[in-house]
Amino acid sequence: MDAIIRCTEVSKAYGGVIANDRISLEVPAGRITGLIGPNGSGKTTLFNSIVGYHPIDAGSITFEGREISRLRTQQISRLGLLRTFQQTRVYKRMNCVENMLVSIPNRSDAFWSMFRGYPADATRRAERLLDFVGLYQKRYLTAGSLSFGQQKLLEFAMALMNEPKVLLLDEPTAGINPTLINGLIDRLRRSVTEFGVTLFIIEHNMPVIMGLADNVYCLANGRLLAHGTPREIQSDKRVLNAYLGENYGNEAA
Amino acid sequence: MNRSLSKSLFYGAIVVAGLAAPLLFPGYTFAISGLWVMILFALTWDIMGGQMGYNSLGNIFFFGIGMYVCAIVQVGLYYNVAAYTAPSGQIDVHFTPHQYYLGLTLGIAAAAVVATLFALLFGQIILGLRGPYFAIGTLGIALAAGELFGAWNYVGGGGGIALPTFPGDPGDRALFFYILCFILAIAAFAFLKWLYSTRFKLVANAIRDDEEKAEAMGLYTKRYKNLGFAISAFFLGISGALYGNMIGFIEPVEVAFPVITFGIFMVVMCLIGGKGTLWGPVIGAALFHVVRQLTWTYMLGWQWVALGGLIIVSVVYFQQGIVGWVLERWPERFGIRVDEAGSPDESLDADPVNKEAA
Secondary structure, eight states, X not given: OOEEEEEEEEEEEETTEEEEEEEEEEEETXXXXXXXXXXXXXXXXXXXXXXXXXXXXXXXXXXXXXXXXXXXXXXXXXXXXXXXXXXXXXXXXXXXXXXXXXXXXXTTOOGXXXXXXXXXXXXXXXXXXXXXXXXXXXXXXXXXXXXXXXXXXXXXXXHHHTOOSEEEEESTTTTSOHHHHHHHHHXXXXXXXXXXXXXXXXXXXXXXXXXXXXXXXXXXXXXXXXXXXXXXXXHOHXXXXXXXXXXXXXXXX | OHHHHHHHHHHHHHHHHHHHHHHHOGGGHHHHHHHHHHHHHHHHHHIIIIISOOOOSOTHHHHHHHHHHHHHHHHHTTSOHXXXXXXXXXXXXXXXXXXXXXXXXXXXXXXXXHHHHHHHHHHHHHTTOOTHHHHXXXXXXXXXXXXXXXXXXXXXXXXXXXXXXXXXXXHHHHHHHHHHHHXXXXXXXXXXXXXXXXXXXXXXXXXXXXXXXXXXXXXXHHHHHHHHHHHHHHHHHXXXXXXXXXXXXXXXXXXXXXXXXXXXXXXXXXXHHOTTSSHHHHHXXXXXXXXXXXXXXXXXXXXXHHHHHHHHHHHHHOTTHHHHHHHXXXXXXXXXXXXXXXXXXXXXXXXXXXHHHO
């Protein structure tokens, strides 16, 4: 198991509030890794630190063995490390196809690329991916007119369009119609098997993340509390006390 | 085929009408030249303001810079500019036709280059500002430029500069500058029509809708912002060079950097026509210019009130602008609709997982 992302002793404080306190974790390549923890435990902060949204106070973050903690968001995303947002963010006044096209990989863009069109197969790929998330029929509607759940699916498709190596998903199932969640879980799995994307997922929906992830990290109060397979996490006393509640283990079993 | 033919006819008709207008209405040559300049103002403002969501209130700065640079080149090629603009002890000046045309050509080229360079320079600072801060930042630049040029005696200070006189009769002069303004507006339109068919448009729109998301997706946002700003400046610089020569006399606050007239008109014309579209600025500029000419002729004394009324009505009741309103009213005609067809190809259609989701 090769770690594609490795965080070592990462710390981040906002003023006096320590959001991340010496967190060390590894995201293995080609797998699905979960990140759980109660609200305010520092999950999104850690995501923001990894993608270079803000500078970290201490520690090191490597991506494919390369130190990225001093790089900016755009540089990191061009390396193939992409994130989606908790509050879904799509380009609301553009239609779905345009949202997809503008997300094509731009790692090798030169100055003159600004004046080029989009390659013929890009539209085709955009349409296939929109079909993949079930938005093909709505592809000419503006993204802002879609429901929240559909925007979330669109954002996921946009991320895949960019051909990332690693995708950081911030609560992918929040706000999605429960009947669509199974379809989404399936698509997340297939993005790993078919597109070879490594997933690192923040999720509050326990059945979803426990069923999806190969291994799970649990944060609490800015510290790493536990790490293990979903089964180990579910039976870990510290996790149960800090987060899931006394009775959760019994219900899930 | 039929559609492309009718499109060609439409564009052809505009070009013919544009060329015929000064011959049919020789008395209005100057006013119609103004129309092309207004269309250019609106088109160039919309690159940043409409497509990219960067509402500049100071684009007029590039217009004024172009005007001054052109004048300095036209005069400076043959005379000492400081002596030329000195209020007392004026030197005798005379420009031969050859000197005039050469000076004008080089002046226009220099105006375009210098305005573009200023856009790239100021872009480094103010394109980092967003929303109202960008608007105020650009406004500050334009206002400061007016004051600085007013205090700069080399270019005549507040007294201004008279430009070299056109070597020919006044009717020819009006026609000459009419043709240049016409070519400039058509060239800008054609260029933007092409530019909006490239990646530039989608990335600009992405920046407008959510710049932070665009950054998170790895788009080279800064590059696109600089380019958009530079293109606006390029065309505005040329328009300033032409307009200065059309007027014949440059003065810093009223002619070169008219922030509260032309500077605001640019924004208003885009709002009326529908910003973020190719035709919106053109339609807005045409309507605005006609209303302006009519009120100046028939409602003199009340013209600003009438114009203010138009602005208020359009901003309060018609925020999408004319083209935006049409798009909203008949979205299906512009392809904004649900596609009933199943999926892009059969192999995916046959996949049970996709069936289940659809």
